[in-house]
Amino acid sequence: xxxPTPLLSTLETYLKLTNTRAQxxxxxxxxxxxxxxxxxxxxxxxxxxxxxxxxxxxxxxxTGTVHFAPVVREVPGLLxxxxxxxxxxxxxxxxxxxxxxxxxxxxxxxxxxFHQILSAINGGN
Amino acid sequence: MNLFDALSISGSALSAExxxxxIIAANMANAETTxxxxxxxxxxxxxxxxxPATSSFRLALAATRQMPGNVPGSVxxxxxxxxxxxxxxxxxxxxxxxxxxxxxAYPAINPAAEMVDLMGSVxxxxxxxxxxxxxxxxxxxxxxxxxx
Amino acid sequence: xxxxxxxxxxxxxxxxxxxxxxxxxxFSKESGEGEQGFGSVLSNALAQVNQLxxxxxxxxxxxxxxxxGDMSSVMIAVExxxxxxxxxxxxxxxxxxxxxxxxKLQF
Numbered sequence: 001x002x003x004p005t006p007l008l009s010t011l012e013t014y015l016k017l018t019n020t021r022a023q024x025x026x027x028x029x030x031x032x033x034x035x036x037x038x039x040x041x042x043x044x045x046x047x048x049x050x051x052x053x054x055x056x057x058x059x060x061x062x063t064g065t066v067h068f069a070p071v072v073r074e075v076p077g078l079l080x081x082x083x084x085x086x087x088x089x090x091x092x093x094x095x096x097x098x099x100x101x102x103x104x105x106x107x108x109x110x111x112x113x114f115h116q117i118l119s120a121i122n123g124g125n
Numbered sequence: 126m127n128l129f130d131a132l133s134i135s136g137s138a139l140s141a142e143x144x145x146x147x148i149i150a151a152n153m154a155n156a157e158t159t160x161x162x163x164x165x166x167x168x169x170x171x172x173x174x175x176x177p178a179t180s181s182f183r184l185a186l187a188a189t190r191q192m193p194g195n196v197p198g199s200v201x202x203x204x205x206x207x208x209x210x211x212x213x214x215x216x217x218x219x220x221x222x223x224x225x226x227x228x229x230a231y232p233a234i235n236p237a238a239e240m241v242d243l244m245g246s247v248x249x250x251x252x253x254x255x256x257x258x259x260x261x262x263x264x265x266x267x268x269x270x271x272x273x
Numbered sequence: 274x275x276x277x278x279x280x281x282x283x284x285x286x287x288x289x290x291x292x293x294x295x296x297x298x299x300f301s302k303e304s305g306e307g308e309q310g311f312g313s314v315l316s317n318a319l320a321q322v323n324q325l326x327x328x329x330x331x332x333x334x335x336x337x338x339x340x341x342g343d344m345s346s347v348m349i350a351v352e353x354x355x356x357x358x359x360x361x362x363x364x365x366x367x368x369x370x371x372x373x374x375x376x377k378l379q380f
Binding site: 025027031 | 267
């Protein structure tokens with residue numbers, strides 16, 4: 001039961017990354033007027049690839065959860081305003097909407113996975 | 126790395142922007158105030174936003190949060206400063222606050238600039254309010270995993 | 274329900290090919306002959322369930338206290354523990370009913 005399906009562990013990482021990204025976006029939005037603040041974000045695709053490449057054996061406990069810390073870094077190439085702040089409202093708003101939908105997608109897929117497993121377990125009776 | 130942390134970050138921004146708009150509203154209301162309790166004309170005030178200093182954002186996100194105000198990434202108003210620009214002098218000899226040459230000192234407040242500032246504050250408030258709604262929806266979705 | 278891309282196979286067929294087919298293999302690694310095998314299968318399942326639910330409890334606890342852990346991981350851990358428990362209950366039911374069937378055999 002530690003790793004019922006590979007898709008499930010990928011989905012778990014997917015949700016974790018979306019979580020982290022949402023927090024970074026919230027931070028960026030909160031500091032849109034803070035002088036000198038730089039936009040932070042994670043490189044979603046490469047972090048997901050890195051996490052799924054990590055073997056599930058590298059866990060502290062035996063429950064199959066992958067302990068994984070995504071790397072948050074500054075986003076290059078954004079236009080900077082005179083006070084040193086480079087937060088772009090449109091970019092943040094778009095990414096937030098996208099993250100919300102991504103999270104919804106992940107949750108729905110996870111529910112589907114558990115539903116299938118439970119049906120397989122209880123389906124005989 | 127918690128959705129509740131994201132909520133408190135957005136919450137801190139809402140609070141800070143609200144305080145900022147209060148300061149701006151006070152500036153606009155007192156654009157013509159020539160005499161205050163402290164003597165002299167009203168001084169335009171500005172707010173300075175600050176985010177908690179962190180050496181590395183990644184380490185900060187990984188650390189457990191200690192106090193609600195210290196969540197890395199949140200914002201607060203570090204100081205409210207008086208605008209040091211000199212007051213605007215207008216020649217009004219009959220005015221009760223006129224000085225010996227007949228000039229009255231008015232606050233150096235440009236209503237148009239204050240209005241633009243206020244619009245910026247409102248826009249930031251709306252942005253963070255929608256961030257709160259998005260985070261709330263994600264928390265709701267997480268709870269949904271356990272349903273059915 | 275049609276089969277999905279990750280190889281779960283059709284619903285209700287727990288022994289089918291695909292990763293969920295590894296579940297009975299996990300239980301069978303300790304099985305010996307007859308009663309002895311069943312007993313150790315059950316105690317293995319019990320140990321796994323215990324571990325999963327302890328971990329889920331711990332994660333849920335730290336989520337409530339605010340000491341870290343994100344919502345999605347905690348929810349998934351809780352759900353995993355629940356599913357493992359249900360699996361164990363089903364296995365237990367099968368074992369008990371198989372035992373009763375054997376008891377009814379008359380020689």
